[in-house]
Amino acid sequence: MSTEEPATPQLQSTVSKPPKVFSCVLCAQRKVKCDRKQPCSNCIKAGVSCTPGAPPKPRSRRRRVIETDVAARLQRYEELLRRHGIKLDELDDPVISARPGVASASVDGANSSHISAVVGKDGLPLYAPNNLWSTLSDEILDASSDDERDLAIRVANQSLDSEPSTPPKIELELFDLDTPLPDLSSLHPEPLQIFRLWQTFLDNVHPLTKLIHAPSIQQEISRASGSPQTFTKPMHALMFSIYSCSIASMRDEDCMEILGEDRALAHRRFAGIAKKALTVAGLLTTRDTMVLQAFVLFLLSIRNVYDAQDLWILTGVAVRLTERLGLNHEPLLDSLSVFNAEYGRRIVWQIAILDGHTAGRARIDTSRTLYRGDTKFPLNVNDADLDINMRERPQEHPGVTEMVFCLIRCEFGSQLHNQAAIEGNNMLRLLGNPSTPVAEKETFISKLERIFEEKYVKHCDPAIPLQLLAMVMVKVMFGRLRLAARHPRRFRDRGATMSQEEKDSLFAICLMMIEYDNQGHRLPGMHKFMWHVKANFQLDAFVYILNELRHSSVGDRADQAWREILECFEHHSDVLTDTKNPLHVAIGNLALKSWGARESMLAHLGQTLPDGEVPRPISVLRSQRSVGVSPGSYSSVSDQRVAGEPTQNQAFQVANPTPFDSMDSTPIDWEYWNELINASGIMIDETQYQQPVYDARAMNDWK
Known part of the structure; x- marks a missing residue:
């Protein structure tokens, strides 16, 4: 009994220690001082429920160049061991042998041509085989000496402290329904800029995608460009995705002339607004094909900028949306109007191609990821052959039309x-x-x-x-x-x-x-x-x-x-x-x-x-x-x-x-x-x- 008594006060003091309280969500968003009570005085005055705030994320420690240099050398030495038949996971070091999920590289040529490493960069698993090769050889940066290798590594890492060397990640605004949503009507460009961005889209992007009916969209733009507040939520999403596509497709000097700002900055800004607009339009719950069109154009506009693994996840979302809307089955398309069925087929095929291309970039086995359905080809017709009120399928042209690239x-x-x-x-x-x-x-x-x-x-x-x-x-x-x-x-x-x-x-x-x-x-x-x-x-x-x-x-x-x-x-x-x-x-x-x-x-x-x-x-x-x-x-x-x-x-x-x-x-x-x-x-x-x-x-x- 006596041996247990000294421990009792210590246990009680540990339990009674009060947890740290952070500002509530509303005060943090409004950037005002919170008294950190439950509920706080500001929430009582506003008559809203008070939600305790979460602790801030810990700051990630920036890697110094010397650490990156050492990591590159270590990677090279490990590869030398693999090339000489030494399997790292069979070494006596318990730290190495106990790492879960790390597969050793085989020296067998047959295996190396079909199986990629299980763990990729950042410790994330690679979900599918790489059909070509598996290992990184000793020809690091194809240099001829250790000094040249070290020089090449320093060249590659000379700007680590100023800018990241990896593609930016796609933030989660598309799925963050708790974030306050902006007034989209105030974020559109000036009317003249809207028309110029629209014309850029018609010249640069539309001929290669044919995802929307340009005459119908142009009528809507002409009607509401001076008063964007009259745009519907799906139309807002479509317009900002069009802006993002236009900027991504134009030259630097053209962007400076039209918008008066750097193209990279303008693209990041409008792509960010497009994500917000898709959230406002209810992307994950929508049954409006215009929102899906906007989403596909948004993905096309960022495919050269963002990480392929992230994009592959989002193209998968697009595939699921087509399935929910029934666009991947021809009998369901036949039940729609001629106009809607045609653009349903175009959406499905554009998503299928984008998903396959993104899967390849992300090293995903395309035979397991690509869309499967029975959707027919789009018609070989021009935009002028289609009308939203048409009741009969238009006659296909025997030669080349505006659809040639897409077909x-x-x-x-x-x-x-x-x-x-x-x-x-x-x-x-x-x-x-x-x-x-x-x-x-x-x-x-x-x-x-x-x-x-x-x-x-x-x-x-x-x-x-x-x-x-x-x-x-x-x-x-x-x-x-x-x-x-x-x-x-x-x-x-x-x-x-x-x-x-x-x-x-x-x-x-x-x-x-x-x-x-x-x-x-x-x-x-x-x-x-x-x-x-x-x-x-x-x-x-x-x-x-x-x-x-x-x-x-x-x-x-x-x-x-x-x-x-x-x-x-x-x-x-x-x-x-x-x-x-x-x-x-x-x-x-x-x-x-x-x-x-x-x-x-x-x-x-x-x-x-x-x-x-x-x-x-x-x-x-x-x-x-x-x-x-x-x-x-x-x-x-x-x-x-x-x-x-x-x-x-x-x-x-x-x-x-x-x-x-x-x-x-x-x-x-x-x-x-x-x-x-x-x-x-x-x-x-x-x-x-x-x-x-x-x-x-x-x-x-x-x-």
Whole structure:
């Protein structure tokens, strides 16, 4: 008994200690002093219930650069252990072996080509297999020495204290119903600005989405632009999503002219208001298709800015909303009016494509996530053919209409799966299987390509920017499939045993894709669609060409490739200027290696640079790294060879490429590049791009 008495007062004092009381919710929102009673005096005066406030979130400690440096080194050393067959989870260290949910990387080539790490960045699990590779290799930032690696890491982290290097997260206003909602009518731009943003949307975004009936929306804008308070809640949401899309699609100078502010700031502001407007419109409980249209446009406007994992969750919300509205089943659509049924189909297909693309960027297995339904294709008609009061389906046009771009995107994935089902093959396995002969893959791809050439491309007029974009898109889509069929990452030896003919063909395919990207930026009428082109930049092709130029650095064809690469750097300037992105730093290092090899070979041959001076992109990359011009430090002349002479227009002759002998004695580590690209949220698995899976009952309508 006596031994228990001393503990009693201590226990009582612990229990009686009063908890810390925080300001109530109302006082915190009004930013007034709260007496912290229950209820407080301010709530009594206001006649409202007093809700105790929650404690503030603890401040997250900012990581110092030295900690990030150590973390990068540790990651590199752990990968070295994995590459030598040492499994970290089997070591004696209890701290390491006891970590739950961490899977060791297998050294077996077969396993590494199908299974990705279970735990991703920030300790979050990866929910699906990565179909390409699993581990990050020792080629950290593709550097040639420890000093160069350390320099590259410092370049990548030099601005950690000023700005974050990861994509911003999407806040939860869409689901936060307790937050006071704003008066949306006071947040619209001036009437003249509204009309200019609307016109920008019609020029830049609407031709690629066809998600709304432009004539009907324009009538509503004309009626209420001077008095936005008369807009309905769904119309408010739609308008702010249109503003966000317009700003995301325009050039910096155009935004400054129209709104008088920086484009990035304007986009963040209007995207934030669009989220509020969607909440006001009751996104999660709505049965109004206009709110769903607004939500899809909002997602399209932020897809290049926000984290792919977050976007994938929100595209899943859009999929569920279509299911609740019954838009994913054709019998239910048939019960609607002709007008509403048509736009229901357009909504469903746009969401399916967006969900598939976002899943690929987020490294989600698209076969498990894509929408499944029996919705037919949208009609091949123009906006003028549709009317809200129409009772009969409009007659489809036999040729190309305003829907050409959207219909090509819809049909691409469906035809892939349709054709694979007819031939009894799994298309994804066919293109990704290194044991399948390239000729068999090419036969499959060419058969599909002829369908699109006959149905769409031959009817397009290249003088019309939208139809030119559609023509280019078909070329690039099938270029991606050919790249997927031949890519060195499909081989366990990273392409070391690829024949020279296969390498020549692959180089020509990649160069064609880069040339089309550059052509799109050159043509005046195409600038309005560059927001979409930039979102689908063929980075895998870009990296492959840069690597090949390390080994075949001179000759006419190498000159042509370098012209395209340097121009591409100018069009995608973020690869040069964004030194906080490890992927961009790695690309810069690879470009410097390849250019150094070119200078070394030219010096060996007694020749000078074709233009007589170092190109601007190379100078920028060198100045960032404070690297002196020393060609010998980048490459040895012994492993170089002058490339063969090209034939006329060879970059576009994918089927019969001109021989290009690259002495690829040291294949590039594609595991490393896959990890970097995936970590940046960029889609590279061509066999997953825009391939929604649909119910077989709809197949008859696709033929």
